[in-house]
Amino acid sequence: MALTHPHKLGLTVLALVLGAAGLMAYKVRALGYRLADILPVRQYEVTYALDLDGHGGDVRVRSFLPSSDAHQTISEERDQTSGLHLSQAMEGPNRVATWSGADVPNGARIRHAFKVLPRRVSYELPAGLEVPAAYPPSAAAWLRPEKEIQVDAPEIRATLQRIGADQGSVVERLRRIHALAASLQPRPFKGTTDALTALRLGESSCNGKSRLFVALARAAGIPARLVGGLILEPGAKRTSHQWVEAWVAGHWVPFCPTNGHFAELPERYLTLYVGDEALFRHTADVNFDYRFETHAALVPSPQAKATFTLFDVWGLFDRLRLPFALLRTVLMLPVGALLVVLFRNVVGMPTFGTFLPALLAASAGETGAGYGVLAVLLVVAAVAAVRWGLTRLELLHSPTLAILLAAVVLALLTTSMVAERAGIAALTRVTMFPIAVLAICAERFYLSLTEHGARAAGKELAGTLAVMLACHAVMSSLALQVLVIGFPEVLLLVVAANVYLGRWVGMRLSEYRRFRGLLGGAA
Amino acid sequence: MSALSRAVARVRGVLARRAAVYGINRRNLALVYPNNDRRHYPLADDKLLAKERFQAAGVPAPETLAVCEGLYAVPGVVEALRGRSQFVVKPANGAGGGGILVVGAWDAEAGCWRKAGGEPLSPRTLGRHLADVVFGVHSNQLEDRAFVERRVEPHPLFAGLWGDGLCDLRVVTLRTSPVMAMIRVPTAESGGRANLHQGGLGIAVDLATGRTFRALHRGRAVERHPESGAPLLGLELPAWPAVLDVARRAAAAVPLGYLGVDVVVDREARPLVLEINARPGLEIQNVNGRGLGPALAAATDGRAA
Numbered sequence: 100m101a102l103t104h105p106h107k108l109g110l111t112v113l114a115l116v117l118g119a120a121g122l123m124a125y126k127v128r129a130l131g132y133r134l135a136d137i138l139p140v141r142q143y144e145v146t147y148a149l150d151l152d153g154h155g156g157d158v159r160v161r162s163f164l165p166s167s168d169a170h171q172t173i174s175e176e177r178d179q180t181s182g183l184h185l186s187q188a189m190e191g192p193n194r195v196a197t198w199s200g201a202d203v204p205n206g207a208r209i210r211h212a213f214k215v216l217p218r219r220v221s222y223e224l225p226a227g228l229e230v231p232a233a234y235p236p237s238a239a240a241w242l243r244p245e246k247e248i249q250v251d252a253p254e255i256r257a258t259l260q261r262i263g264a265d266q267g268s269v270v271e272r273l274r275r276i277h278a279l280a281a282s283l284q285p286r287p288f289k290g291t292t293d294a295l296t297a298l299r300l301g302e303s304s305c306n307g308k309s310r311l312f313v314a315l316a317r318a319a320g321i322p323a324r325l326v327g328g329l330i331l332e333p334g335a336k337r338t339s340h341q342w343v344e345a346w347v348a349g350h351w352v353p354f355c356p357t358n359g360h361f362a363e364l365p366e367r368y369l370t371l372y373v374g375d376e377a378l379f380r381h382t383a384d385v386n387f388d389y390r391f392e393t394h395a396a397l398v399p400s401p402q403a404k405a406t407f408t409l410f411d412v413w414g415l416f417d418r419l420r421l422p423f424a425l426l427r428t429v430l431m432l433p434v435g436a437l438l439v440v441l442f443r444n445v446v447g448m449p450t451f452g453t454f455l456p457a458l459l460a461a462s463a464g465e466t467g468a469g470y471g472v473l474a475v476l477l478v479v480a481a482v483a484a485v486r487w488g489l490t491r492l493e494l495l496h497s498p499t500l501a502i503l504l505a506a507v508v509l510a511l512l513t514t515s516m517v518a519e520r521a522g523i524a525a526l527t528r529v530t531m532f533p534i535a536v537l538a539i540c541a542e543r544f545y546l547s548l549t550e551h552g553a554r555a556a557g558k559e560l561a562g563t564l565a566v567m568l569a570c571h572a573v574m575s576s577l578a579l580q581v582l583v584i585g586f587p588e589v590l591l592l593v594v595a596a597n598v599y600l601g602r603w604v605g606m607r608l609s610e611y612r613r614f615r616g617l618l619g620g621a622a
Numbered sequence: 623m624s625a626l627s628r629a630v631a632r633v634r635g636v637l638a639r640r641a642a643v644y645g646i647n648r649r650n651l652a653l654v655y656p657n658n659d660r661r662h663y664p665l666a667d668d669k670l671l672a673k674e675r676f677q678a679a680g681v682p683a684p685e686t687l688a689v690c691e692g693l694y695a696v697p698g699v700v701e702a703l704r705g706r707s708q709f710v711v712k713p714a715n716g717a718g719g720g721g722i723l724v725v726g727a728w729d730a731e732a733g734c735w736r737k738a739g740g741e742p743l744s745p746r747t748l749g750r751h752l753a754d755v756v757f758g759v760h761s762n763q764l765e766d767r768a769f770v771e772r773r774v775e776p777h778p779l780f781a782g783l784w785g786d787g788l789c790d791l792r793v794v795t796l797r798t799s800p801v802m803a804m805i806r807v808p809t810a811e812s813g814g815r816a817n818l819h820q821g822g823l824g825i826a827v828d829l830a831t832g833r834t835f836r837a838l839h840r841g842r843a844v845e846r847h848p849e850s851g852a853p854l855l856g857l858e859l860p861a862w863p864a865v866l867d868v869a870r871r872a873a874a875a876v877p878l879g880y881l882g883v884d885v886v887v888d889r890e891a892r893p894l895v896l897e898i899n900a901r902p903g904l905e906i907q908n909v910n911g912r913g914l915g916p917a918l919a920a921a922t923d924g925r926a927a
Contacts, residue, residue, distance in 0.1 A: 493759050606645035614643045617913055618636045
């Protein structure tokens with residue numbers, strides 16, 4: 100049987116697709132949207148975990164906190180220290196934090212956390228730049244010798260001549276110095292190595308290589324300084340890292356002789372301070388222990404947030420102080436619903452309604468897909484138990500559903516309570532699953548159970564869970580979320596797909612099996 | 623022939639034959655939506671509304687003995703039925719056979735009826751059942767109507783297929799032309815329900831001759847009843863032209879173009895229409911061993927001729 104108006108269908112789909120493509124092209128060409136900006140970036144949460152105890156008098160711990168710059172953006176900094184007072188001061192370019200307090204007989208816990216959005220930076224150095232005769236005072240200060248950076252030592256001068264870094268352009272000198280410092284044998288030594296010792300031994304860990312680099316650069320007439328920080332990687336660690344910066348044409352340019360980075364700073368480097376400093380100093384007579392705890396998470400890129408300004412839902416949610424999670428849930432729902440339509444009308448997988456799997460997936464975005472499945476199974480078990488108990492009473496429909504809701508609520512709370520008693524913290528999160536969605540789930544399952552029987556209801560349950568997991572996988576894709584936020588016209592494509600599927604008369608995949616006898620597909 | 627080319631040939635065969643078979647998407651878009659206006663669905667879903675139309679059009683249907691519109695009517699209906707035998711209580715909007723109560727003979731001495739299995743049914747219990755139906759217990763609605771029908775005694779041929787109740791004939795019609803037909807037979811396995819997915823038996827009937835030519839049980843073609851062993855094929859159905867005629871007239875009595883008309887044949891070989899369905903299922907294709915496509919084409923051609 101022919102469709103009534105195939106051309107109307109084609110025109111509608113075409114108009115929607117062209118409209119979406121036109122809007123996207125306009126944004127990219129005229130408004131400077133970049134498709135690359137939809138890719139999420141990695142944000143790290145770093146916690147200083149410092150513990151001290153065993154002291155009867157005043158206690159002070161001094162350290163450095165990071166600042167935002169071209170390479171890193173610091174945000175959401177918070178101090179959850181107990182028993183000590185935090186004060187902050189700028190010392191030159193460094194942000195110095197001091198935790199102090201009197202008498203901590205039971206010890207003190209310093210917990211200081213912040214989020215870092217790091218970027219890789221690299222510098223193009225001017226090839227023919229000569230070493231200038233004079234520097235501004237702020238830079239010239241970084242030419243002087245220090246206790247462990249022996250700029251004037253004869254061995255440093257001799258080495259400078261030997262490697263030919265005492266003449267030529269700034270870039271050429273830095274290249275030779277970098278090559279020498281990088282050529283030192285690596286050595287996993289935790290203590291401090293001064294520049295001369297590193298040179299004499301021909302081996303060193305990061306701080307010795309960096310001091311040798313700085314000593315040679317200063318001897319060559321180029322201001323240079325140590326930089327201290329962390330290499331960001333998820334987990335807990337005690338190891339910090341040191342690299343250097345050299346003053347080139349008015350910029351502090353980073354180099355890491357340990358890991359072979361020349362005039363560039365990789366993304367995962369977190370800068371904490373500059374200068375030959377100790378990361379922690381504390382009053383004597385305390386047991387001091389420290390570690391850095393790092394978590395990584397994907398977040399939308401700041402470029403996307405800054406440039407995706409037409410139909411700026413992002414800004415709207417920021418102004419209304421609504422969470423990003425809600426925005427992405429709202430915008431992803433139509434995508435999830437399309438997926439459900441595909442599963443129902445093309446695959447032939449039965450589900451509880453069209454919206455429910457997508458709603459469940461959206462709700463599971465907060466708790467994780469596993470807890471979503473668990474919450475649904477709990478609800479289903481509660482409904483089955485109540486139905487078994489109520490069936491003899493032959494109650495009316497609406498009161499029955501109200502009883503079901505009470506059972507669902509009790510089941511969730513009981514589970515959380517038992518989980519808490521048993522110390523399964525993760526399981527208590529099923530209580531956080533939106534009750535409205537679970538209530539619809541309970542009603543759908545009950546209706547299916549009464550109208551079609553346990554077998555069909557079980558099939559619909561399995562289908563719902565499978566489609567929910569598929570929806571969750573697609574809807575929780577951050578790249579897709581940012582794409583829809585920046586280019587909401589993608590939803591026009593979703594509409595176009597639904598228009599097409601709405602007039603699609605093809606057989607569902609499951610029907611190839613159902614009618615296999617008629618199709619002759621069976622062997 | 624290599625395994626690959628055999629597979630290719632098989633896929634080609636499947637793709638060629640699928641044009642004849644209707645899936646749910648195609649049924650909805652090509653048959654249900656264009657022919658059945660949604661606002662007329664109540665005529666099919668509400669058995670009492672359908673019966674009113676049948677009566678107006680002179681389509682034979684089981685006699686309605688009483689209608690229970692509300693709770694107030696329950697005692698009157700029970701009193702009116704006192705002393706009567708052989709009737710069935712049904713919810714107007716019931717689904718899947720829920721809420722149907724089959725009542726046998728009146729036992730004057732005991733002051734109660736006997737159910738199909740012989741157990742007693744007091745007027746009080748009957749009243750409560752009517753009240754439940756009116757309250758929508760069996761309809762997933764806030765309220766419903768109950769009605770009482772004369773119990774149809776099936777023709778011996780149908781009684782031979784299933785003794786404990788009724789098995790009906792499903793005739794699918796497109797704009798009043800019969801397209802395909804089958805008998806749906808409950809089994810003990812299906813719990814007395816004629817649902818093919820629950821182990822019921824489907825028997826295909828040739829439209830032209832009224833002869834059964836194929837039977838399907840749990841997806842497999844069978845020749846005999848899986849429980850009684852009664853032969854199922856080559857049976858000549860009684861009053862076949864009359865069956866087709868009432869199916870046509872029932873379809874013409876409602877403004878719905880694509881229907882499943884459920885017909886029973888009583889002991890006097892009179893066809894009676896039980897109910898109509900505006901979204902008839904597709905399993906009839908498997909029972910008949912052929913797709914709806916050619917059957918629909920044949921039915922509409924026949925009408926044009």
